[in-house]
Amino acid sequence: MNLKLEAINLVRWLHFVVLAVGGGATVVTLLLSGFEEGREDLRGLAATVWSKVVAWSFRLALIAGIALLVLSLQAGSNPLKDGHYFHIKLLLVLVLVGLSEMTPKALAAGKRGSALIVLVLFLATSFTVFNKGLFGTRAKTSVDVPVTATVSAQPR
Numbered sequence: 001m002n003l004k005l006e007a008i009n010l011v012r013w014l015h016f017v018v019l020a021v022g023g024g025a026t027v028v029t030l031l032l033s034g035f036e037e038g039r040e041d042l043r044g045l046a047a048t049v050w051s052k053v054v055a056w057s058f059r060l061a062l063i064a065g066i067a068l069l070v071l072s073l074q075a076g077s078n079p080l081k082d083g084h085y086f087h088i089k090l091l092l093v094l095v096l097v098g099l100s101e102m103t104p105k106a107l108a109a110g111k112r113g114s115a116l117i118v119l120v121l122f123l124a125t126s127f128t129v130f131n132k133g134l135f136g137t138r139a140k141t142s143v144d145v146p147v148t149a150t151v152s153a154q155p156r
Contacts, residue, residue: 008071015064022057023126026119029054033112047108050100050115058100062093085135089128096121 033046072079079086096118103114128135 008068008075011064011068011071015061015068018057018061018064019122019126022054022061023119023122025049025053025057026115026122029107030112030115030119033107033110033115036110044108046115047104050107051104054118055100055104058097062097065093083132083135085128085132088135089125092121092125092128096125 029046029050032042032049036042036044036046069079099114099121100118103118106112106114
């Protein structure tokens with residue numbers, strides 16, 4: 001049994017856990033915002049939960065993702081060159097984090113549109129990551145030509 005802990009695996013696990021917390025808290029916050037409509041005592045709870053849990057989860061996930069990219073580059077693999085999915089993921093993540101930072105003000109005003117878009121972006125990002133093969137891989141610039149060994153017959 002291998003008990004060796006590697007930094008890249010720990011950061012990958014942290015990235016996954018923080019994203020799971022952020023995605024789950026997004027759904028809970030949307031449910032809370034629906035309950036706020038009829039009750040005055042719950043007004044502003046969704047915005048508070050978003051700014052304390054969801055926004056920080058996505059911030060920490062972004063930091064863990066950057067650390068994961070750096071560790072991957074140091075280990076010799078380059079996700080930026082391995083396939084097209086990573087560029088799509090980066091675009092979705094940057095839009096998600098930017099929109100997540102603006103969502104508490106919208107939730108405080110009783111508007112759920114940006115929170116719903118963040119949830120859709122979260123789902124789209126996770127779809128992109130778990131289905132990397134759909135986006136193709138880049139063609140290699142070098143062509144691997146098999147070398148066959150020929151044995152010349154020597155006269156006896």
